[in-house]
Amino acid sequence: MTFAFSIVSCSTVQKKSPSQKSAEKLITFVETGDSTLLEGIFTDSVLQLMSIEGMVDTRNDFAQSLGELKSVDGPEFTSDSTAIVILRYEEMSLVSSLEFNDEGEIRFLSIQPEPIKSADDTAVDTSVTGITQFADFRDAFNADTNYVRLVTILSPT
Amino acid sequence: MQSVLRAVPSNSLRTYIIWVPALTADTRQDAVEASAEFTDARVNYFWDPEMTVANPFGKTLGLTRFAWDVYLLYDQGEKWKKDSPSKPNFWMHQLGGADELASTLDSVVLRWQTETLIPKRGL
Numbered sequence: 001m002t003f004a005f006s007i008v009s010c011s012t013v014q015k016k017s018p019s020q021k022s023a024e025k026l027i028t029f030v031e032t033g034d035s036t037l038l039e040g041i042f043t044d045s046v047l048q049l050m051s052i053e054g055m056v057d058t059r060n061d062f063a064q065s066l067g068e069l070k071s072v073d074g075p076e077f078t079s080d081s082t083a084i085v086i087l088r089y090e091e092m093s094l095v096s097s098l099e100f101n102d103e104g105e106i107r108f109l110s111i112q113p114e115p116i117k118s119a120d121d122t123a124v125d126t127s128v129t130g131i132t133q134f135a136d137f138r139d140a141f142n143a144d145t146n147y148v149r150l151v152t153i154l155s156p157t
Numbered sequence: 158m159q160s161v162l163r164a165v166p167s168n169s170l171r172t173y174i175i176w177v178p179a180l181t182a183d184t185r186q187d188a189v190e191a192s193a194e195f196t197d198a199r200v201n202y203f204w205d206p207e208m209t210v211a212n213p214f215g216k217t218l219g220l221t222r223f224a225w226d227v228y229l230l231y232d233q234g235e236k237w238k239k240d241s242p243s244k245p246n247f248w249m250h251q252l253g254g255a256d257e258l259a260s261t262l263d264s265v266v267l268r269w270q271t272e273t274l275i276p277k278r279g280l
Contacts, residue, residue, distance in 0.1 A: 156191035
C-alpha cells in the first residue's frame, strides 16, 4: 500500500525546469559557498565576463561587507526565461536579475541594491510633457545630472 | 526597455522616453496610452511633435534624419548648455543603415552598459 502511494506521489510531482534548477543551484551557492554548483549553469558569454573564481570572490565580498545572509526570496520567474531573486543580507537587500537561454543556462546576471521605496514608487506619474523647444527637454535632463540617464526616442505605436 | 528597467532596479538611473510621430498617424494620445503601459517611477515621458529634440539628436549621432528607435546612455555629471545634446557614453539603435555608427539594440548589452555606469554603493 505504501509502495503504491509512493508511486502516485512521484508521478504527480511537477518536474523542475532547467532554468529553475540553475537558479536554485546559484542560490545554494550564495548560501553555502559551494562553487561546484556553478558548473554548467552559465553560458560561455557570462563566464567570459566573470569567472567562477570571480563569482566566489564577489559572494565572499557580499558576506564580508553586508553581513549575514538572512533569507533568499525567489526565484520568482517573471517570464519563461527571466527570474528575480532577492538576497536579504543583514545590512542590505540585493536584487539579482537572471535571464536564461533555451537550455536553462544563465545568459545574463545582474545584482543591484534593492530600491528603497519612496512616495514616488507608490504613485507612478505617467504624464506626458509636451516639447515646444529644446530647453524643455534639456532642463529635465540637466535636473537629473546626479543620475545615470537612459534616453530613448520611440514611436508610440 | 521594460526588461532593462526590471533588470536594473537601481535608484541611480533615470529614464526619458521621448515619443515622436515617426509614423504619420502617431498622436499625442498614442503617446499617453503608450506611457501608461509603464509602471516605473524612474521614467519620464515627453511628446516631441515637431522633432524639436529628435532632430538635434539625429545630428549629434550622425544620422541623416531625426533620431528614432535609439537608446542613449549618459553618465552622471553630464550637463548640456547648448540647444543640442552631447554625444552619449553609449548608444544602440533599431534603424536600418546605421550599423556603422552604433550597434543594433541588444537588451542584454544595453543592460550591461547601463550597469557599468551605475555606482555600486555599499558593495
